[in-house]
Amino acid sequence: MATEAKVNPMYQFTIEPLAGTNGWEIAGYNIAFTNSALWMLITTVVLTLFVAGGLRRQLVPGRWQMMVETFTGFIDGMLEANVGKAGRAYVPYVFSLFMFILFANLLGLLPLGLVGVHPFTFTSHFTVTGVLAVLSFSIVLIVGFRRHGLHFFSLFVPQGTPIWLIWLIPVIELISFMIRPFSLALRLFVAMMAGHVLLEVLSSFVIDSGNSGLLWGGIVGLPSFLLMIGIGALELLVSGIQAYVFALLTSLYINDAENLH
Amino acid sequence: MDVEAAKLIGAGLAAIGAGMAAIGVGNVFGSFLESALRNPGAADGQQGRLFIGFAAAELLGLLAFVVSMILIFVA
Numbered sequence: 001m002a003t004e005a006k007v008n009p010m011y012q013f014t015i016e017p018l019a020g021t022n023g024w025e026i027a028g029y030n031i032a033f034t035n036s037a038l039w040m041l042i043t044t045v046v047l048t049l050f051v052a053g054g055l056r057r058q059l060v061p062g063r064w065q066m067m068v069e070t071f072t073g074f075i076d077g078m079l080e081a082n083v084g085k086a087g088r089a090y091v092p093y094v095f096s097l098f099m100f101i102l103f104a105n106l107l108g109l110l111p112l113g114l115v116g117v118h119p120f121t122f123t124s125h126f127t128v129t130g131v132l133a134v135l136s137f138s139i140v141l142i143v144g145f146r147r148h149g150l151h152f153f154s155l156f157v158p159q160g161t162p163i164w165l166i167w168l169i170p171v172i173e174l175i176s177f178m179i180r181p182f183s184l185a186l187r188l189f190v191a192m193m194a195g196h197v198l199l200e201v202l203s204s205f206v207i208d209s210g211n212s213g214l215l216w217g218g219i220v221g222l223p224s225f226l227l228m229i230g231i232g233a234l235e236l237l238v239s240g241i242q243a244y245v246f247a248l249l250t251s252l253y254i255n256d257a258e259n260l261h
Numbered sequence: 262m263d264v265e266a267a268k269l270i271g272a273g274l275a276a277i278g279a280g281m282a283a284i285g286v287g288n289v290f291g292s293f294l295e296s297a298l299r300n301p302g303a304a305d306g307q308q309g310r311l312f313i314g315f316a317a318a319e320l321l322g323l324l325a326f327v328v329s330m331i332l333i334f335v336a
Contacts, residue, residue: 010334081309183320190323245316248309 007204009197013124036128039120043104051099071099075247082251086258090251093139097132098247105192105239109232124192126185133185136250144257155260184249191242195235202228268332275329282322289314 017032024031054061054068061069075095079087101123108121122128144152156173157166202224209220293311297304 078309186327187316187320187323190326191319194323194326241312241315245312248312249316252313 007200007207009200009204012118012120012196012200013193015125035120036122036125039104039107039122040128043100043107043122046107047099047103050103071095078248079251079254082248083255083258087251087254090139090254094247094251094254097136097250098243101132101188101246102240102243105243106236108192108196109235109239121192121196123188124196126189129185129189130181132188132246133181136184136253137181140253140257143254147258148260152257152260155256180249180253184246188242188246191238195231195238198231199228199235202231268336272329272332275325275332278325278328279322282318282325285318285321286315289318 015034015036017034018038021033024033051068054065056062056065058065072091072095075098076088076091079090079094083090104123105121108119108123110119112119144155148154156170156177158169158173161169205224206221206228209216209224289311293304293307293314297307
C-alpha cells in the first residue's frame, strides 16, 4: 500500500511556512514565506547573477558572456523562425520564461540533500506552472485583440474550411484554443512531479533493501542505485526539454496572435 | 469488489496509457531520424516541429499519469 511505505514519495512536495512566518496575513489571506517562495527567490537571484555576469558588452566575448549570448541567441532565433520579424518584441518575455523554468528545474535537482538542505522544485506544483501558463495565454489574448480587434475570432475558422463544416470547425478550434493553458501547465507540472516521484521511489528501494542486509542490498539496492543514476541523467534532459517546449509552444501561440493562421 | 482495490486496479490500468505514450514518443523521434538521415540538410529546419510532435504525444501519456494519481490520492 502506498500509504504504509517508509519513504512517502509525496512528502517532498509539501509546502511549509519557514521559521516564524506562519501567521503573516494580508486582509485575511495567509502570506507565509514558504519553502516554495524561498526557492523561487533563489532561482531569481541565481538567474539574475548568471545574466548580469554576461552583460559586459565586450566586442570579443569571454566564456561567460558567450554562455549568456548563446541562450539569448537561441530564444531570438526561435522567435524569428516561428513568429517572424514581429517576434523580436517578445524576446524578453520568452527568454525570462525559458530561463526561469530551466533554472527552477535544474536547481530542484541539485543533490543538496547530502548537506542537509532539501531543494524544492516549485515547477512540480500546478499552481506555479498554472500561473506561468495563464501569463502566456493572456499575452496571446491581449496581443491578439489589440492587433486584430474582433477579427481575431477568424482564428477559429481556418482558411479553406468547407462551407458545410462551418458549424463544427469553430467549436473544435475553440476547444483546442481554450485547452492551451491547461496543456501548457499540466505538461511541465506532471513531467517534473513524475520524475521526482520516480527518483524518490527508487531511493526508497535502495534504503529499504540496504537496511535488510547485504544479500538484498546487492540484488535490489545496487541495480536500483545504478538505475537512479541513469534516471537522474534523464531528468536533466527532461528539465531542458520541458523548458524548451514551454517556450516553443508559447512562441507558437504568440505567432497565432500576431499573424492569425 | 472493495472500492479501495478497484481504485488501485484502475490506477494500474491507467499506466497502460503511459506505455502507449512511450510508443508515440518513440514513433515521433524514430520517424524524424529516419527521414533526417535521408535528407540531413532539411533536418535542422524541422526541429521545432519535432518537439511539437513530441510535446503532443507526451501530454497524452502525462494525462494517464494524472488519472492514476487522482485515483490513488484524491478519489
